[in-house]
Amino acid sequence: MTASSAYVPPKVWTWNKENGGRFAGINRPIAGPTHEKDLPVGRHPLQLYSLATPNGVKVTVMLEELLALGHRGAEYDAWLIRISEGEQFGSGFTAVNPNSKIPALMDRSGPAPIRVFESGAILLHLAHKFGALLPTDPSIRAECLSWLFWQMGSAPYLGGGFGHFYAYAPTKIEYAIDRYAMEVKRQLDVLDRRLALVPYLAGDEYTIADIAVWPWYGVLAQGLLYNGGEFLQVQEYANVQRWTQRIAERPAVRRGRMVNRTWGEPSSQLHERHDASDFESRTQDKLAGSARQ
Numbered sequence: 001m002t003a004s005s006a007y008v009p010p011k012v013w014t015w016n017k018e019n020g021g022r023f024a025g026i027n028r029p030i031a032g033p034t035h036e037k038d039l040p041v042g043r044h045p046l047q048l049y050s051l052a053t054p055n056g057v058k059v060t061v062m063l064e065e066l067l068a069l070g071h072r073g074a075e076y077d078a079w080l081i082r083i084s085e086g087e088q089f090g091s092g093f094t095a096v097n098p099n100s101k102i103p104a105l106m107d108r109s110g111p112a113p114i115r116v117f118e119s120g121a122i123l124l125h126l127a128h129k130f131g132a133l134l135p136t137d138p139s140i141r142a143e144c145l146s147w148l149f150w151q152m153g154s155a156p157y158l159g160g161g162f163g164h165f166y167a168y169a170p171t172k173i174e175y176a177i178d179r180y181a182m183e184v185k186r187q188l189d190v191l192d193r194r195l196a197l198v199p200y201l202a203g204d205e206y207t208i209a210d211i212a213v214w215p216w217y218g219v220l221a222q223g224l225l226y227n228g229g230e231f232l233q234v235q236e237y238a239n240v241q242r243w244t245q246r247i248a249e250r251p252a253v254r255r256g257r258m259v260n261r262t263w264g265e266p267s268s269q270l271h272e273r274h275d276a277s278d279f280e281s282r283t284q285d286k287l288a289g290s291a292r293q
């Protein structure tokens, strides 16, 4: 019998502040701001407040794809929100996203600013705004939206379920790891079977469905998420592997992954993005080099 199986839930749950594991400092059972802090606003029409987690990367890849397609109105300032330091609970951030999670977007291109939160909603907002990466044919569009919403519903099992219990939980609970490993392998098989039939999730075209799914399942397939590649035997999903590789090579994906990234090689970290030239001049290796001179 493991220690966890001895736990008997009390009649009423109470908040044990010591019991949050790695996230004890930021997890709370209440919403709303913890402190007053305005958000910065840059010069571009789109203001993004984010971090390069899979949910954040969806939006920076989308913006870089739109710019690569020639949509100048997709120019953006990307501001860093350090969620491990609780910056998502500042009053300015909660005004943009009352759910206190990155990514959050302020679209300042019109007469009144529009706030958009939830990465799927942000992808749809941008796809509609620029008429891009969302198919117009009703049946292909339905397929695209189905895979987009599949991702929004499925990734919490991968992140909050598998990732949490496999990589972050203070104790390894076999039941929880088994349950979520099984579900994530099933999800990979769902994708693999789809990608056996078509090159991209909606069909022949790369769309916001791929942009949403790739930062989770593509990065998982690369073995880069939760160090779980070997455990889940991700190399077995050959069609997912082919799709993953193809998308990883896109220049906009390479750029989008660097934005608001605060870990990994210094040359892969662009903490804030305010101009296309920042990819050449403001990555952490370059900033450290110029600080030394």
Ligand SMILES: N[C@@H](CCC(=O)N[C@@H](CS)C(=O)NCC(=O)O)C(=O)O
Residues within 6 Å of the ligand: 026, 053, 054, 055, 056, 083, 088, 100, 101, 102, 103, 117, 118, 119, 120
């Ligand atoms: N469904 C949301 C999920 C966003 C989300 O979970 N963001 C995480 C980082 S990947 C976050 O901000 N966590 C901070 C917190 O939970 O306090 C979306 O897709 O935008």
